[in-house]
Amino acid sequence: MSDAVSPLAPSSIPxxxxxxxVRLAAGSAGIKYRNRTDVMMMVLDEGTSVAGVLTTTxxxxxPVDFCRANLPGGRARVLVVNSGNANAFTGRRxxxxxxxxxxxxxxxxxxxxxxxxxxxxxxxxxPLDAGKFSGLLAPLAAEAAEDGWRMAxxxxxxxxxYPKVATRSVTIDGVAVxxxxxxxxAGMIAPDMATMLSFIATDAAIAPGALQALLSAAVAPSFNxxxxxxxTSTSDTLLLFATGQAGNAVVSDASDPSLSGFRTALTELLxxxxxxxxxxxxxxxxxxxxxxxxxxxxxxxxxxxMSIANSPLVKTAVAGEDANWGRVVMAVGKxxxxxxxxxxxxxxGDVRVAVDGARDPAYSEAExxxxxxxxxxxxxxxxxxxxxxxTVYGCDLTKEYVAINGDYRS
Numbered sequence: 001m002s003d004a005v006s007p008l009a010p011s012s013i014p015x016x017x018x019x020x021x022v023r024l025a026a027g028s029a030g031i032k033y034r035n036r037t038d039v040m041m042m043v044l045d046e047g048t049s050v051a052g053v054l055t056t057t058x059x060x061x062x063p064v065d066f067c068r069a070n071l072p073g074g075r076a077r078v079l080v081v082n083s084g085n086a087n088a089f090t091g092r093r094x095x096x097x098x099x100x101x102x103x104x105x106x107x108x109x110x111x112x113x114x115x116x117x118x119x120x121x122x123x124x125x126x127p128l129d130a131g132k133f134s135g136l137l138a139p140l141a142a143e144a145a146e147d148g149w150r151m152a153x154x155x156x157x158x159x160x161x162y163p164k165v166a167t168r169s170v171t172i173d174g175v176a177v178x179x180x181x182x183x184x185x186a187g188m189i190a191p192d193m194a195t196m197l198s199f200i201a202t203d204a205a206i207a208p209g210a211l212q213a214l215l216s217a218a219v220a221p222s223f224n225x226x227x228x229x230x231x232t233s234t235s236d237t238l239l240l241f242a243t244g245q246a247g248n249a250v251v252s253d254a255s256d257p258s259l260s261g262f263r264t265a266l267t268e269l270l271x272x273x274x275x276x277x278x279x280x281x282x283x284x285x286x287x288x289x290x291x292x293x294x295x296x297x298x299x300x301x302x303x304x305x306m307s308i309a310n311s312p313l314v315k316t317a318v319a320g321e322d323a324n325w326g327r328v329v330m331a332v333g334k335x336x337x338x339x340x341x342x343x344x345x346x347x348x349g350d351v352r353v354a355v356d357g358a359r360d361p362a363y364s365e366a367e368x369x370x371x372x373x374x375x376x377x378x379x380x381x382x383x384x385x386x387x388x389x390x391t392v393y394g395c396d397l398t399k400e401y402v403a404i405n406g407d408y409r410s
Contacts, residue, residue, distance in 0.1 A: 006161045008279035008287055008375065008395075016149035016167055019180050020203040021045035021243025024148030025140040026155035029133035032084030032122060037155040039133045041140040042079040042199065043109065048243045050076035050117065051212035053219050055236030061088035062098045063118040064237060070114050074208030076241055077111040079199060080118050080137065083156050083184070087120040087128040088234040097130040104134035108141040119197050119237045121184060122158055153182040156197055159404060160184050164276040168265040173258045175248035177204040179265055183273040185228075185280075198223065198238045198273055204262060205244035206251050213254035214263055215240045222270035225302065226393045228281035229401070230310040240266075271393075278393040283400025286318050287393065291380045295388030300337040302390035307335035308379060315397035318377050323368035325353040328379060343384030348372060 022044060026037040052071045054064050070076075080101060087094045102113040109115075120128065153163035164183040169176065185196035206214070215238070223238060244250065251259055279287050290309045295301035308314055308331040317324040325346050332339050342357035349371030352360045371377075377396075 004161065006280045007285060009162045010276070013150060013163060014165060014167055016147075016165055016180050017178055018146035019178055019201045019243065020245035021048060022180075022201045022241070023144035023146055024152040025144040026148065026151045027133070027136040027140050029082065029136060031082055031128070031132055037151070038083045039136055039140070040081045040152040040155040041105075041137060041144060042152065042201070042241075043141055043144040044077050044079070044201075044241055045243050045245065046077065048076050048241050049074055049206060049208045049211050050239060050241050051208060051215040052117075052237070052239045053215060054238070055233060057232055057234055057236070059089065059234050061086050061120060061235045062090060062094035063087055063120045064235060066098045066102065066118050067237060067239070070117060073114050075115055076117055077115040078105050078109045078117070078141070079239065079241075080105050080116070081156050081197065081199070082120050082128070082133060083158050084122040085120060085126055085128040086122045086124045086235045088124045090125065090127050093127050097128050100130040101134055104130070104137045108138040117239055119235065121156065121197050121235050124234055149180060149182065153184070156182070156184045158184065159282055160280055162280060164273055164280065166269045166272040166276075168269045170261040170265040172204055172246070172248040172251065172262055175246055177202060177246040177248065177262065179204075179262075179269055181269050181273055183277055185277040196233045196236055198270075200238075200240040200266075200269070202240070202242050203244070203246040204242050204251075205246060205248050206242045206259075210252055210254040210256070210259070211240060211242050214259065214266060217254075218263070218267040218270050221391070222267060222274045225391065226274040226278050227306060227309050228278060228284070228395055275393050278395050281395035281401070282404045283398040283402075284395035285398055286396045287376045288315070288318055288395055289376060289378045290392045290394065291378070291389070292383065293380070293389045294383040294385055295390075296338045296386045297388040298390055299388070301388040302392065303337050304332055304335040304339070304381070304383070305390050305392040307331045308381070309392045309394035312397055314379075315394070318372065319396035319398045321369065321372040323348050323353060323365070323372050328381065329354070332381060332383075338385055339383055340385060345382040345384070347378075347380040349374065349378050
């Protein structure tokens with residue numbers, strides 16, 4: 001967690017309303033950071049449904065493996081998260097720590113370990129001693145409260161400079177329901193599922209299968225479309241809990257028309273959190289939004305958009321406020337997707353800088369440079385080949401990113 005708040009941080013942190021059936025608490029275990037909270041517990045009422053999307057890395061953390069094993073059960077009673085240590089690449093000792101933590105959490109709630117979900121974030125390869133925080137779990141369960149969202153979001157931060165939370169309200173068959181979410185992540189962000197850690201809760205009554213389908217669909221345009229540095233974490237974990245306390249009739253089919261508003265709100269909330277992650281990218285000074293249109297299909301558009309957003313040359317040009325559209329051309333060409341140089345058009349903001357494979361005849365360096373001075377840099381590319389389109393969110397690359405990561409373990 002940085003002492004300096006990102007210049008792209010929101011002007012205010014939203015007030016998080018209570019979610020019936022959800023209580024939160026945070027404590028200090030001294031895992032890595034001094035004088036701050038680093039353990040979070042979310043207590044869930046009996047009958048809570050759970051869905052999740054986890055990292056596809058071939059080197060997952062022990063908590064990711066644990067969640068993957070428990071998700072098919074579809075039910076949850078408690079979530080425990082620690083920051084400062086990822087419990088990844090820690091061998092048998094990491095598995096033992098997960099099992100001990102789950103046993104302590106289950107004892108604190110009077111539930112089975114299969115109803116426990118865990119996540120860890122921080123340094124990879126360092127053993128995590130469960131004894132450092134497992135003794136905190138019973139007291140945390142006792143003191144957990146409905147108004148603990150911001151406190152919990154702060155406890156899971158590492159190099160983040162501000163807590164990332166969002167909330168939405170919708171109706172299902174005329175019944176008011178709420179959705180709250182938190183996320184953490186600032187580096188090692190190029191999710192291949194979600195972001196490093198994100199936890200969403202709703203009081204809606206939705207069966208596990210339908211909840212999973214809704215979450216999987218909402219991940220694609222949100223957390224799976226955000227990048228800070230092209231690196232996918234060992235610990236990426238996105239979990240969605242539905243307590244069923246709102247009072248609507250249980251919905252078992254994700255395609256049920258009554259979920260239309262919920263589906264939209266969930267996607268908007270995840271995009272909100274994903275953008276907050278990009279805007280808090282390590283050392284970031286500008287948000288980058290890349291929109292690719294005219295691709296052969298959406299998949300191709302996304303691959304090209306990611307190629308642009310991940311390009312160090314594009315990212316440093318944005319950091320230097322240089323309207324260097326040649327770097328965008330480079331990133332389109334290297335993506336390995338269908339593209340026709342002579343149909344390509346590129347915009348920075350509202351300024352078209354290139355068209356039909358060459359610089360725009362009306363190109364104005366002054367106008368292009370002005371667009372690069374904005375807080376949000378919008379890069380739009382039209383390939384002129386089809387109807388495929390996708391938007392990716394990212395950030396610039398500054399000297400501060402190197403400084404942060406050069407001494408991350410120090």
